[in-house]
Amino acid sequence: MSEVVHETAAAGAIVCDDGLRRPPWAVSNLLLREYYDSEWGMPVRDERGLFERISLEAFQSGLSWLIVLQKRDALRKAFRNFEPDVVAQFKSNDVERLLSDTEIIRNRAKIDATINNALVTIKLREDGGLSEFIWSFKPTSTPAPRTIADIPTSSDESVALSKALRKRGFKFVGPTTMFALMEAAGLVDTHLLDSHRRGSSGVWAT
Template identity: 45%
Template sequence: MINRCRWAEGDPLMEAYHDIEWGVPIRDGRALWEMLMLEGFQAGLSWRTILHRREGFRRAFDGFDPKVIAAYDQAKVDALMQDAGIIRARAKIEATIGNARAYLRMIEQGEDFAAFVWEHVGGMPRMGDGETIPASDAASLTLSKALKKRGFKFVGAVTVYAFMQAVGMVNDHARDCPRRSVCAAAHP
């Protein structure tokens, strides 16, 4: 039996996500944007709920292609509100569309999304203490503010901290979790 982080135990999909993805540093801007959108949908819910619907989100949101999503109209929003495969929260759906536009504006202005988010941790993953996990921290607060300044929504400091954990910007695996050292060694 693997001695993984307790939050992932008891659900095969959560265990697989923990054992393969969570905390592995991601440097691809589009993949980072997708994860930020999923974390936004998590606000007020559990990651388990989102993870079990992730493929539904990918299908409904055209593979999280920001160019396609940025062109969504009211008819598409209405269709998404009828899609049982996702979280049908109008504000979160509309935020995802606005966030696609904000992401594309950043790219059009020559700003690399990956470099932008990673600069908030000095470009390298930070190690948590492996015992306590804060809901947010100074880096998630500054990144949240910077995202909001660029027009992003559903990117509060708590959501952003969960995003930072998921994409390996901060390694909050438990001290006795074997993924802690694996993720620590995974950064370039």
């Protein structure tokens, strides 16, 4: 979601019609606002949830996060709620089914990566599982941005996570994509300091 988060670099939180302060990307679209208010930045610690997050971040690559949100229900249906054990069993006929589904993001490389990543997720259970693996890269401190320009697009930890996931065999897990995952899943808190959501995850002190 990095291109959405950083689209208005000099801006701080904006007071919305309900009196709450939100970043510019969560102001003008109701779907983005709802996502910001209820999901973004909240801890995701279960395997299925993190696999879905990795998959959605991969599908977002080169697109806007709004497109992904608009198609998320269809993607969940098409990928059987992103259950790794189910997705790992997808065969060539499933790929063709997905490529013909006009409700989702039809990109063969991203579809293939999602199936591949499901297989790797299952393999990772031998070493503690996806959640333990990803959360082991939680940094010791989190950004304290006053404006969008203060929010980084990657970090030492997202670079390390990207390298580690790639070594395991994951695809579409670059450092910027993994920083976006860390933001969305609560490993870092990049809510603006004066946003009404700052500190809401409970992972980081306000």
